[in-house]
Every structure is written in structure tokens, then in C-alpha cells.
Amino acid sequence: MGRTWAMIERELRRFRRSPMLIMVSLVFPIVQLVVLGYAFGGNVKHLKLAIVDQDHGVPAVRVHELASAASAGARTIDVLDYTDQGRAVGDLRNGLVNGVLTIPPDFSRRVLAKDAPRLALIEDNTDSFVSVALAGTMGGLIAAYPVPAKVPRLGLEPALDVVEVYPYVPYVQYLLPGSVVMSIFMMVMIGGGIIFIDDKARGLHEGYLVTPITKFELIAGFNVSGTIKAVLAGMFLIIIGSFIAGVPNPLGLVRLFRLLVVVIVTAFALISLMFLLMVRVTDPLLPRAIFGVLNTLLYFPSGAVYPQQGFPTWMQYIAVADPFTYAVHAFKNLLLKNTGFEAILFDLGFLLVFSVVSMSAATLLFKRTL
Amino acid sequence: MSAIEVRSIVKKFGQFVAVNGISFAVEKGEIFGLLGPNGAGKSTLIRMLTTLLPPTSGTALVNGFDVSTHADDVRRAIGVIPQAMTSDLELSVEENLIIFAKLYGVPRPRRRQLIDELLEAVQLTEWRHAPVKHLSGGMRRRVEIARGLVHEPRVFFLDEPTTGLDPVSRAAVWEMLRKVKAERDLTVLITTHYMDEADKLCDRIAIVDHGELKALDSPLRLKASIPSNNTLDVSFSSTPAGWIAALEGLPGVDSVAGEDQLFRISTRNGPATTLALMEAAGRAQIAVQSLSVQSTTLDDVFVHYTGRGLRDALQDAAPKDSAFMLRRG
Numbered sequence: 001m002g003r004t005w006a007m008i009e010r011e012l013r014r015f016r017r018s019p020m021l022i023m024v025s026l027v028f029p030i031v032q033l034v035v036l037g038y039a040f041g042g043n044v045k046h047l048k049l050a051i052v053d054q055d056h057g058v059p060a061v062r063v064h065e066l067a068s069a070a071s072a073g074a075r076t077i078d079v080l081d082y083t084d085q086g087r088a089v090g091d092l093r094n095g096l097v098n099g100v101l102t103i104p105p106d107f108s109r110r111v112l113a114k115d116a117p118r119l120a121l122i123e124d125n126t127d128s129f130v131s132v133a134l135a136g137t138m139g140g141l142i143a144a145y146p147v148p149a150k151v152p153r154l155g156l157e158p159a160l161d162v163v164e165v166y167p168y169v170p171y172v173q174y175l176l177p178g179s180v181v182m183s184i185f186m187m188v189m190i191g192g193g194i195i196f197i198d199d200k201a202r203g204l205h206e207g208y209l210v211t212p213i214t215k216f217e218l219i220a221g222f223n224v225s226g227t228i229k230a231v232l233a234g235m236f237l238i239i240i241g242s243f244i245a246g247v248p249n250p251l252g253l254v255r256l257f258r259l260l261v262v263v264i265v266t267a268f269a270l271i272s273l274m275f276l277l278m279v280r281v282t283d284p285l286l287p288r289a290i291f292g293v294l295n296t297l298l299y300f301p302s303g304a305v306y307p308q309q310g311f312p313t314w315m316q317y318i319a320v321a322d323p324f325t326y327a328v329h330a331f332k333n334l335l336l337k338n339t340g341f342e343a344i345l346f347d348l349g350f351l352l353v354f355s356v357v358s359m360s361a362a363t364l365l366f367k368r369t370l
Numbered sequence: 371m372s373a374i375e376v377r378s379i380v381k382k383f384g385q386f387v388a389v390n391g392i393s394f395a396v397e398k399g400e401i402f403g404l405l406g407p408n409g410a411g412k413s414t415l416i417r418m419l420t421t422l423l424p425p426t427s428g429t430a431l432v433n434g435f436d437v438s439t440h441a442d443d444v445r446r447a448i449g450v451i452p453q454a455m456t457s458d459l460e461l462s463v464e465e466n467l468i469i470f471a472k473l474y475g476v477p478r479p480r481r482r483q484l485i486d487e488l489l490e491a492v493q494l495t496e497w498r499h500a501p502v503k504h505l506s507g508g509m510r511r512r513v514e515i516a517r518g519l520v521h522e523p524r525v526f527f528l529d530e531p532t533t534g535l536d537p538v539s540r541a542a543v544w545e546m547l548r549k550v551k552a553e554r555d556l557t558v559l560i561t562t563h564y565m566d567e568a569d570k571l572c573d574r575i576a577i578v579d580h581g582e583l584k585a586l587d588s589p590l591r592l593k594a595s596i597p598s599n600n601t602l603d604v605s606f607s608s609t610p611a612g613w614i615a616a617l618e619g620l621p622g623v624d625s626v627a628g629e630d631q632l633f634r635i636s637t638r639n640g641p642a643t644t645l646a647l648m649e650a651a652g653r654a655q656i657a658v659q660s661l662s663v664q665s666t667t668l669d670d671v672f673v674h675y676t677g678r679g680l681r682d683a684l685q686d687a688a689p690k691d692s693a694f695m696l697r698r699g
Contacts, residue, residue, distance in 0.1 A: 002472060002475060003472065003473050003475065005472070006469050006472035006473045007473075009469065009472070010458065010461070010469045013460070013461055013465060014458060014460045014461065017460040017461070017501070018460065202454060202456070203452055203453070203454030203455075203456045204456050204458070206422060206450075206452040206454070206456055207450075207452065207456040207457075207470070207517075208473065209421075209422055210420050210421065210422060210445060210448065210450040210452075211445060211470070211473040211474055212442050212445045212446050212473075212474065212475070213473055369421070369422055369423055369424055370417060370422045370423055
């Protein structure tokens with residue numbers, strides 16, 4: 001074990017002497033958390049809505065007032081009055097407005113006659129986020145219009161009351177578990193991938209291979225040191241990220257302990273994967289070249305940024321084999337729901353089995369000679 | 371028992387034969403040189419002897435242990451300085467030595483004492499806390515030498531230890547090697563493509579080319595083994611008819627080449643040929659305008675045994691080396 005510790009000591013001393021490396025590997029996931037969290041998490045506002053009133057009756061004016069109220073309140077829409085339907089649609093096509101609400105000439109008559117009055121919303125659906133937000137806003141607005149279409153024959157209609165178990169989770173919080181896994185992966189990729197291959201190419205490994213260190217001690221040295229570095233990165237992001245994302249009670253000791261366990265298991269699973277991928281690689285360009293692909297392949301199918309239920313079938317297959325999936329799920333439970341280990345036992349089990357399988361395969365492939 | 375014994379060792383990479391049935395023995399306390407151009411098979415040979423590459427066939431014993439069957443015993447007995455600078459640049463001189471002492475399992479009290487002694491021996495005591503990246507090339511090599519000796523090996527392998535160093539640094543490394551070898555009763559095997567390095571440093575030299583052993587002896591004997599061991603470059607004020615024939619008739623002369631008044635004479639006996647030359651010029655009333663006598667160099671030896679100059683061989687080897695590296699990669 002003394003030789004393994006010598007390898008670990010060497011790696012950690014080198015790590016400590018590389019402040020730029022530490023900075024880059026820690027700052028990137030924080031930047032990603034902040035930028036993605038606030039870029040995707042906010043409410044869409046100030047969508048330009050053209051209203052073409054072809055009716056001018058009192059009910060039409062009421063619709064106009066409701067739209068103006070939404071504009072003044074939630075500021076989701078900015079109302080623009082148009083008199084010409086053709087010009088409004090032309091401006092929609094040219095991107096000057098995001099939607100056109102047409103109040104047809106018989107709207108007031110139908111409202112007063114309780115004859116299913118209809119409004120038309122013409123949308124630019126090339127941007128689904130905008131069109132969904134606009135349709136949602138206008139749907140709510142029309143639902144609030146006080147015109148019962150018909151008198152219900154039954155006195156009671158079924159109603160759904162929604163109760164939320166947890167406090168509101170902003171998107172930046174939703175993204176935090178994925179960013180924690182990403183920070184661990186970044187450190188694994190740089191320390192276990194890029195530096196490992198660079199050292200090999202520079203001939204540093206020759207220096208160890210001529211010593212009496214055993215294959216097991218060498219592999220343990222590389223991987224335990226990589227795990228320690230990744231654990232430091234993961235815990236750093238959990239603490240800083242929790243403050244940034246507004247996670248309640250970010251320094252709770254019990255939860256921090258549970259998080260530490262998941263960070264250690266995740267770090268070991270990812271370093272095992274990286275070691276398996278890099279064990280026979282000698283070209284220093286390769287880890288750099290596959291970094292982007294690997295990052296995309298592991299991060300996005302994991303459910304870190306979007307629910308996996310929305311994925312096509314083939315991507316769900318990737319998600320099943322993706323260690324990120326289980327790490328993200330475990331971190332979501334601990335960070336967003338503050339659960340205990342019982343909720344993440346399967347995740348921990350998968351990550352441990354994944355580590356054992358990957359490390360065993362890598363050990364078989366590792367050559368004690370050049 | 372020899373410190374190193376190599377018997378018909380072969381290394382193939384696919385169809386490429388890097389080392390082709392080389393045999394030799396290195397006695398204890400010797401500085402033994404493997405001389406040859408890049409791609410000659412020197413590094414492959416040293417990698418087999420240091421357990422980094424398994425031989426395709428043949429055997430090698432280092433300090434009495436077989437490199438194939440008792441690799442760990444071999445590793446404990448050897449110190450190795452690979453061709454590339456393999457010290458950690460971010461770590462200090464002392465940290466590099468400490469890490470390697472731990473890798474070799476040197477006990478803590480002995481480790482401290484050894485590191486102090488070695489830093490003194492390689493004259494880096496005052497640089498012990500400096501990061502290696504701040505040191506010059508020659509100093510880094512000295513760090514590597516100290517690192518290779520941190521576990522008190524019996525046999526020390528150095529793969530082209532002075533490549534890329536300036537002449538002053540090279541001389542310093544030679545001096546350092548002689549000193550540590552004498553102080554620690556080491557056997558040293560060194561590969562080089564520098565003739566002067568092999569000549570000045572080694573007790574015996576093996577000339578290796580295309581993976582084969584071409585010649586093996588002490589530098590003096592190797593130089594004496596080839597037909598001519600002196601070269602005279604001489605110019606005359608004038609050359610009468612039949613002058614080349616007169617020069618060829620001088621004692622010890624093997625060959626005469628030249629044009630106009632400038633001649634190069636290869637001889638087995640430099641002093642006798644020079645004396646006879648001066649007498650012949652006097653008798654013919656020809657003035658000797660310039661005369662220089664050169665001893666046979668290892669380059670001449672290399673040309674004799676391989677059929678080409680080492681400099682040419684180095685240039686020829688460059689593309690082969692690249693191909694070899696790619697194949698191995």
C-alpha cells in the first residue's frame with residue numbers, strides 16, 4: 001500500500017501546484033449552472049401580441065382590456081393594436097410580432113347570444129418556447145373571460161386541486177444535480193483522462209514501470225487519486241452551487257454526509273469509466289477529441305436538463321446505461337427533496353456495480369509493460 | 371557472475387525486427403556503452419533489460435535475475451534513466467526523489483540520508499526545494515540521475531542521458547556519472563549516439579546497427595582493430611610526377627587520396643609515416659605547407675563495421691524512428 005500512497009501523494013502534490021487547472025475544472029460547472037439555470041429557467045416576458053379587433057363591440061373591448069391587464073401585470077405580453085389583419089400577419093412573418101390575436105366581426109354577437117364565441121391566435125411556431133408561452137397566457141386569459149358557454153346540467157363538475165409536496169423549485173435548482181455530476185466528470189476527464197495520457201506520452205509512466213510497484217498498486221494509485229480530486233470538485237460545487245441556486249439549509253450536516261457518500265461513489269464510477277476508456281490510449285489528442293462527444297452523450301440523456309420521459313426510445317436506452325442518470329437522480333433526491341439513503345439505494349447500487357465492472361475490465365486491459 | 375548477461379535476445383514488432391539475436395555480457399563495475407544511431411535497437415534493448423518490454427525470444431539476466439521470469443527482482447536491482455525527461459516538472463527536486471524512494475520502499479530514515487547524499491553528489495543541494503520546471507536541461511538530467519539511484523541499485527541503465535544537452539552540461543553529466551559509479555560500486559549500461567561520449571566514458575563499447583551487434587570491445591581496442599588508425603592531411607608547395615606513388619610507398623600507408631597539392635593519407639603507423647614523409651619531401655625539395663595527424667576515431671570504427679558514418683546513419687534513422695513510434699503507438 002505504501003507505493004499506492006506514493007502515487008496518490010504525487011498526484012495530489014501536482015494537483016495542488018496547478019491552480020489554473022483547479023480553476024478551470026471548478027469554474028466551468030459553476031458557469032454552466034448559472035448561465036443555463038437562468039437562461040432556461042426564467043419566465044418568457046414581453047412577447048409582442050398584435051390584436052386585430054374586427055368587432056369593436058363591448059365584449060371585444062373586454063378581451064382587449066384583459067390582454068392589457070396581462071401586459072401590465074405579468075408582462076408576458078406587450079399589446080400592439082392593428083387595424084389590418086393582413087399587415088399584422090405580415091409583421092408576424094417578418095418577426096416584428098410574436099403572435100396575432102384576431103377578434104372576428106361576430107364575436108360580440110356570439111358572446112351575447114352565448115353561441116360559442118371564438119377568437120383566433122396566429123402564432124410563429126418556429127420558436128416552440130415562445131409559442132407555448134403565448135398560447136398558455138392567452139388560454140388562461142380567455143378562460144378568465146366571464147362567459148359561461150352553457151349552463152351546466154349538473155350542479156357539480158369534477159375539479160382537480162393540485163397540491164405541491166415541495167416548495168417551488170426554480171430551474172437553476174433543478175439543474176444543480178446535473179452540474180454537480182458535471183463538475184465530478186470534468187475533474188475525472190482532466191485528471192483521469194487528459195493528464196493520464198499526457199503523462200504516458202511524455203514517458204512519465206516509464207519511470208513508474210521500472211519500479212517494483214505492482215499492477216494493482218499502480219491502478220489503485222491512479223484511480224484513488226483521481227477519485228479524491230473529483231470528490232473535492234463535487235463537494236465544492238455542492239456547497240457553492242447550493243448557495244447560488246438557493247437550496248434550503250445548504251450546510252445541513254446529515255445531508256452533506258449523504259451527499260459526500262454519493263459524490264464518492266459517483267467519482268469512483270466515473271474514474272473507472274474513464275480509466276477503461278483510456279487504458280490503451282497513447283495519443284494525447286484522443287481524450288481532447290472525445291471530450292465533447294462524451295460530455296454530450298453522458299450529460300444530456302441523464303435527465304439533468306430535461307425529464308427523461310420526454311426522450312425518444314433510443315435515447316432512453318442510452319439513459320438506462322448512463323451512470324450520470326443514477327448520479328443525477330441520487331443528487332436530485334438529496335438536494336431537492338432532502339431524502340435519506342432509502343430513496344437512492346438503487347442509484348448507489350448501480351454506480352457501485354458499474355464501478356466494479358469498469359475497473360475490472362480496465363485492470364484486465366492494463367499492461368504492466370510498454 | 372556478470373552484472374548483465376544477454377543471450378540471443380530478439381524483439382519483433384509485427385514483422386519489424388528491432389533487436390536481432392544480440393548477445394553480450396557486462397562485468398560488475400563496468401561502464402558499458404551501446405553505441406549506434408537512432409533506430410539501431412539500443413532503446414528497445416535497454417527496455418527489455420529494464421523489464422519495460424518482454425523479449426520475443428532469448429534471455430537476459432540482470433544482477434543474476436531473468437528479466438522475463440523475475441521481473442520484480444530485476445526492478446529492485448536496477449536504476450533507470452529513460453530517454454525522455456520523466457521527472458515531474460511541477461514537483462520540487464526533493465519531492466521527486468521522495469516519491470521515487472517511496473515507490474521503491476526505501477525506509478524513512480534511510481530515505482532522508484540517501485536523498486541528502488545524492489543531492490550532494492549531483493550538486494543540487496541548494497536546488498532541493500526548486501520545482502524541476504525551473505531547472506536547466508543539464509540540471510534536470512542530474513535530478514534524474516539522483517532519482518535513479520535513490521534506492522541504491524546495483525546496475526544503472528541510462529538511455530541517451532546527454533541527448534539535447536550543450537557540451538558543458540554533457541561534460542558535467544559525464545563527470546557526475548564517473549563519480550557516482552566510483553562511489554557506489556555501480557555497473558552502468560549507457561546508450562548513446564555520441565562518439566566522444568562513448569570514447570571518454572565507457573570501459574567497453576558495443577556497436578549496434580539495424581538491431582545487430584556489429585562489434586564489441588574497449589574504445590582503444592576497437593580503434594586498433596580497424597586497418598588504419600591514423601590520418602595525415604598534408605599539403606605541398608608542388609607535386610612532381612609520380613608523387614602519389616611515392617606517398618603510397620611510405621611505411622605503414624594504406625591509401626592515399628588527393629588532388630592538386632592536398633592529400634589525405636591513411637596509415638597504420640602515424641609517427642613512422644610522418645617521419646618518412648618529411649624525409650621524402652626534403653629529398654624531392656618540396657616544401658610541406660601544412661600537416662596534421664589525426665588518430666582513428668570511433669566514427670572511423672563505426673564506418674568500418676557498419677559501412678556508413680554515424681552522422682549519415684542518424685539522418686537515415688529519423689523517418690524509420692517515426693514509423694516505429696507510430697507502429698508501437
